[in-house]
Amino acid sequence: MLFQVRMDVHIPLDMPTDKANAIKAVEKAYSQELQRQGKWRHIWRITGQYSNSSIFDVESNEELHSILQELPLYPYMKVEVMALNRHPSSIREDDS
Amino acid sequence: MLFQVRMDVHIPLDMPTDKANAIKAVEKAYSQELQRQGKWRHIWRITGQYSNSSIFDVESNEELHSILQELPLYPYMKVEVMALNRHPSSIREDDS
Amino acid sequence: MLFQVRMDVHIPLDMPTDKANAIKAVEKAYSQELQRQGKWRHIWRITGQYSNSSIFDVESNEELHSILQELPLYPYMKVEVMALNRHPSSIREDDS
Amino acid sequence: MLFQVRMDVHIPLDMPTDKANAIKAVEKAYSQELQRQGKWRHIWRITGQYSNSSIFDVESNEELHSILQELPLYPYMKVEVMALNRHPSSIREDDS
Amino acid sequence: MLFQVRMDVHIPLDMPTDKANAIKAVEKAYSQELQRQGKWRHIWRITGQYSNSSIFDVESNEELHSILQELPLYPYMKVEVMALNRHPSSIREDDS
Amino acid sequence: MLFQVRMDVHIPLDMPTDKANAIKAVEKAYSQELQRQGKWRHIWRITGQYSNSSIFDVESNEELHSILQELPLYPYMKVEVMALNRHPSSIREDDS
Amino acid sequence: MLFQVRMDVHIPLDMPTDKANAIKAVEKAYSQELQRQGKWRHIWRITGQYSNSSIFDVESNEELHSILQELPLYPYMKVEVMALNRHPSSIREDDS
Amino acid sequence: MLFQVRMDVHIPLDMPTDKANAIKAVEKAYSQELQRQGKWRHIWRITGQYSNSSIFDVESNEELHSILQELPLYPYMKVEVMALNRHPSSIREDDS
Amino acid sequence: MLFQVRMDVHIPLDMPTDKANAIKAVEKAYSQELQRQGKWRHIWRITGQYSNSSIFDVESNEELHSILQELPLYPYMKVEVMALNRHPSSIREDDS
Amino acid sequence: MLFQVRMDVHIPLDMPTDKANAIKAVEKAYSQELQRQGKWRHIWRITGQYSNSSIFDVESNEELHSILQELPLYPYMKVEVMALNRHPSSIREDDS
Numbered sequence: 001m002l003f004q005v006r007m008d009v010h011i012p013l014d015m016p017t018d019k020a021n022a023i024k025a026v027e028k029a030y031s032q033e034l035q036r037q038g039k040w041r042h043i044w045r046i047t048g049q050y051s052n053s054s055i056f057d058v059e060s061n062e063e064l065h066s067i068l069q070e071l072p073l074y075p076y077m078k079v080e081v082m083a084l085n086r087h088p089s090s091i092r093e094d095d096s
Numbered sequence: 097m098l099f100q101v102r103m104d105v106h107i108p109l110d111m112p113t114d115k116a117n118a119i120k121a122v123e124k125a126y127s128q129e130l131q132r133q134g135k136w137r138h139i140w141r142i143t144g145q146y147s148n149s150s151i152f153d154v155e156s157n158e159e160l161h162s163i164l165q166e167l168p169l170y171p172y173m174k175v176e177v178m179a180l181n182r183h184p185s186s187i188r189e190d191d192s
Numbered sequence: 193m194l195f196q197v198r199m200d201v202h203i204p205l206d207m208p209t210d211k212a213n214a215i216k217a218v219e220k221a222y223s224q225e226l227q228r229q230g231k232w233r234h235i236w237r238i239t240g241q242y243s244n245s246s247i248f249d250v251e252s253n254e255e256l257h258s259i260l261q262e263l264p265l266y267p268y269m270k271v272e273v274m275a276l277n278r279h280p281s282s283i284r285e286d287d288s
Numbered sequence: 289m290l291f292q293v294r295m296d297v298h299i300p301l302d303m304p305t306d307k308a309n310a311i312k313a314v315e316k317a318y319s320q321e322l323q324r325q326g327k328w329r330h331i332w333r334i335t336g337q338y339s340n341s342s343i344f345d346v347e348s349n350e351e352l353h354s355i356l357q358e359l360p361l362y363p364y365m366k367v368e369v370m371a372l373n374r375h376p377s378s379i380r381e382d383d384s
Numbered sequence: 385m386l387f388q389v390r391m392d393v394h395i396p397l398d399m400p401t402d403k404a405n406a407i408k409a410v411e412k413a414y415s416q417e418l419q420r421q422g423k424w425r426h427i428w429r430i431t432g433q434y435s436n437s438s439i440f441d442v443e444s445n446e447e448l449h450s451i452l453q454e455l456p457l458y459p460y461m462k463v464e465v466m467a468l469n470r471h472p473s474s475i476r477e478d479d480s
Numbered sequence: 481m482l483f484q485v486r487m488d489v490h491i492p493l494d495m496p497t498d499k500a501n502a503i504k505a506v507e508k509a510y511s512q513e514l515q516r517q518g519k520w521r522h523i524w525r526i527t528g529q530y531s532n533s534s535i536f537d538v539e540s541n542e543e544l545h546s547i548l549q550e551l552p553l554y555p556y557m558k559v560e561v562m563a564l565n566r567h568p569s570s571i572r573e574d575d576s
Numbered sequence: 577m578l579f580q581v582r583m584d585v586h587i588p589l590d591m592p593t594d595k596a597n598a599i600k601a602v603e604k605a606y607s608q609e610l611q612r613q614g615k616w617r618h619i620w621r622i623t624g625q626y627s628n629s630s631i632f633d634v635e636s637n638e639e640l641h642s643i644l645q646e647l648p649l650y651p652y653m654k655v656e657v658m659a660l661n662r663h664p665s666s667i668r669e670d671d672s
Numbered sequence: 673m674l675f676q677v678r679m680d681v682h683i684p685l686d687m688p689t690d691k692a693n694a695i696k697a698v699e700k701a702y703s704q705e706l707q708r709q710g711k712w713r714h715i716w717r718i719t720g721q722y723s724n725s726s727i728f729d730v731e732s733n734e735e736l737h738s739i740l741q742e743l744p745l746y747p748y749m750k751v752e753v754m755a756l757n758r759h760p761s762s763i764r765e766d767d768s
Numbered sequence: 769m770l771f772q773v774r775m776d777v778h779i780p781l782d783m784p785t786d787k788a789n790a791i792k793a794v795e796k797a798y799s800q801e802l803q804r805q806g807k808w809r810h811i812w813r814i815t816g817q818y819s820n821s822s823i824f825d826v827e828s829n830e831e832l833h834s835i836l837q838e839l840p841l842y843p844y845m846k847v848e849v850m851a852l853n854r855h856p857s858s859i860r861e862d863d864s
Numbered sequence: 865m866l867f868q869v870r871m872d873v874h875i876p877l878d879m880p881t882d883k884a885n886a887i888k889a890v891e892k893a894y895s896q897e898l899q900r901q902g903k904w905r906h907i908w909r910i911t912g913q914y915s916n917s918s919i920f921d922v923e924s925n926e927e928l929h930s931i932l933q934e935l936p937l938y939p940y941m942k943v944e945v946m947a948l949n950r951h952p953s954s955i956r957e958d959d960s
Contacts, residue, residue, distance in 0.1 A: 280316075281319045659719035820951055
């Protein structure tokens with residue numbers, strides 16, 4: 001099942017750079033592992049924002065929740081979730 | 097360049113079904129032609145809504161505007177446009 | 193999978209009462225059939241509104257969308273969909 | 289009487305983990321005791337959020353207020369309350 | 385139980401004056417009967433608006449819903465309902 | 481003249497309990513004195529919130545402002561003021 | 577007592593020009609009479625809008641409501657009312 | 673040229689009273705000097721708020737900006753600016 | 769003086785194409801004349817919308833209002849006006 | 865390609881003046897260099913706000929994002945991005 005998720009990141013201004021970089025490095029590795037598994041199908045940067053718009057392909061709402069709450073940046077994020085369907089006009093068989 | 101576009105369709109309740117179906121058929125053909133050209137990269141239905149969330153890959157803002165305003169359903173749509181970038185964590189080379 | 197759906201109904205003021213009643217009767221039968229199947233687990237009236245708050249238990253986003261768009265009152269509704277998970281504090285085994 | 293309540297939890301980023309865990313453990317026990325009493329009829333996690341959507345069945349507005357303000361996490365919550373009625377289309381006798 | 389209800393009335397501009405006056409007369413009689421019964425404890429006009437702010441004292445959410453949906457102006461109203469409790473600082477014994 | 485005032489209280493999480501209790505005690509005495517004078521005609525708790533909905537009967541906007549800004553909790557409040565009139569359907573002579 | 581009132585006028589697009597002009601002429605005369613009486617102390621056009629921002633000086637909320645609801649354009653207006661006080665920094669004795 | 677400006681003041685709760693009073697005293701003197709010059713034509717307190725609604729009469733947008741950013745309380749303010757015109761119904765020659 | 773103005777156009781769906789085209793032709797000529805005079809310094813289409821974002825350079829608020837309300841499409845527009853200043857970082861002498 | 869960008873700056877109240885001034889000086893030099901390159905075509909102060917409205921002319925969404933996130937004040941900004949097109953009524957050849 002597909003979901004569109006928007007994540008807006010607000011790292012506190014007083015977090016030491018080292019700590020922030022460490023969290024971001026773990027976040028990146030975590031995201032890329034999920035992309036390789038096909039769970040996190042797309043991730044785009046929103047122009048001008050410290051935010052992304054992503055597409056997830058998961059087994060269930062539960063799986064999506066588990067993935068999101070384990071994001072290292074989750075405590076610093078505002079998250080919006082929107083359920084998606086295959087569109088009847090889509091020509092891509094694999095685009096759910 | 098990538099853009100995320102949300103389209104919410106509000107066909108007037110008193111439009112004759114024949115007319116509505118004719119417009120939707122042209123809309124579908126138009127969308128699929130653009131998908132085949134690679135301009136309209138993704139289209140998903142938003143669950144529960146007469147709305148889609150789409151990803152466009154165009155040469156310029158002008159091209160995106162031309163594509164949108166020629167949509168047969170454009171007069172009945174509310175449209176939101178958001179510029180996207182390739183994300184530094186993306187593992188897909190072709191995902192801009 | 194569980195979803196919470198809010199439906200706000202806005203029947204046009206000039207719809208003849210007979211037509212409105214006929215639509216509502218089909219709507220009620222359709223809702224009750226889905227309740228008997230266990231797809232539409234709960235439906236509550238929102239106090240003071242011509243609106244309901246409902247819980248659906250479906251196989252997929254696609255099934256939820258199909259159910260909603262076939263509602264006889266769908267053309268007159270504003271719909272909001274929110275994905276739900278089982279809560280770790282819930283004591284009800286069957287409450288997903 | 290039924291009420292739908294949404295609770296969004298915002299624990300301060302600098303609260304020590306031990307303290308947060310202790311509060312959450314008391315919260316869980318408190319919630320489960322109320323579920324066993326039938327006062328807190330349902331609790332669902334909202335996908336992607338540190339939030340729940342719950343249904344309460346109480347004697348009065350006063351009882352609902354007392355239950356909510358005694359939640360250990362109450363000082364860290366944004367709470368929304370919505371009164372509900374039995375819906376005329378509901379097939380469940382015990383669903384108020 | 386006490387509820388605060390705000391009603392904003394939007395009578396269509398093309399409703400004949402006679403019809404509007406007839407509806408308003410029934411509305412007034414209906415409101416006054418409920419005031420005499422003690423169900424509709426207060427009604428105030430909101431300055432500058434065709435709106436009122438009212439306090440209801442009812443047995444249940446169901447009774448409040450029945451009262452509201454039988455208002456002759458209900459089809460032309462936007463309604464907001466807010467549950468109230470006796471306040472611990474109140475000095476009025478009968479002010480719930 | 482009548483005014484409806486909503487007060488939402490946000491006491492800082494790090495205020496010592498003793499200090500908070502002392503402020504609340506003064507607030508309660510202040511409110512009850514104004515209730516006895518008939519200036520603060522009603523005060524209700526909003527269910528589930530640390531908020532009240534109140535009705536004031538004052539000589540002027542100035543008097544209302546003076547009363548509000550002297551509230552001990554005023555620095556921690558969000559305040560909304562709405563002017564009210566006697567309603568033409570009201571049956572209570574003393575309900576302005 | 578002083579009130580700031582914003583009025584946004586939305587005359588239906590299909591109202592005949594003659595009728596609209598007649599209403600506006602009565603509106604202007606009515607406004608100017610109230611200005612001469614000192615009730616309607618200021619009226620300014622909001623740049624770019626068919627809207628005004630006005631200051632009223634009235635005896636009571638009731639008087640303000642009566643003035644507003646008798647405006648010939650009232651059925652076509654959205655109205656916002658905000659109570660004002662003399663400001664402690666004001667140097668104008670007559671500016672309430 | 674006339675502008676309506678709303679200023680909402682949010683002094684941090686932990687600012688020492690002496691410092692706050694000193695800033696307010698300078699603010700008051702600054703405001704009164706501008707009132708005497710005719711630049712700051714009106715200032716009213718918004719009932720129940722630590723806010724004012726003001727009318728400025730300045731040579732240009734630049735002059736308005738200079739006046740506002742030199743307010744001693746400016747760092748603690750939320751400011752809204754709205755351009756105004758003389759209204760065609762106004763009877764006051766000097767009310768722009 | 770500079771102002772940024774956003775105009776969102778909503779032509780009624782049932783306006784005959786001939787009439788709409790005639791209005792748009794007059795609108796275009798009117799806009800271009802003002803551009804040649806230097807009053808309407810910039811006009812950009814907002815991508816995906818029937819809307820523009822424009823910069824006006826006028827003598828006064830009054831002149832801006834006159835220009836806007838004489839737009840042939842004005843009755844079908846939602847207009848937002850924002851006063852601008854020369855920015856201290858601007859390197860363009862003629863950019864106000 | 866053209867983009868309109870609004871930047872609202874919120875420097876923390878407790879940042880030392882020296883540090884704030886140093887950041888602003890780098891910001892100004894950075895902005896002016898981009899203006900000289902023609903990337904940052906316009907920058908205007910929004911009257912009364914610590915905000916600017918700017919027009920960028922860039923090769924791509926990626927270039928815009930890079931420019932914005934390298935702004936020295938970026939960590940303290942709220943940023944809004946809106947894609948623009950040349951307008952069919954524009955008389956300026958070089959105004960995209």
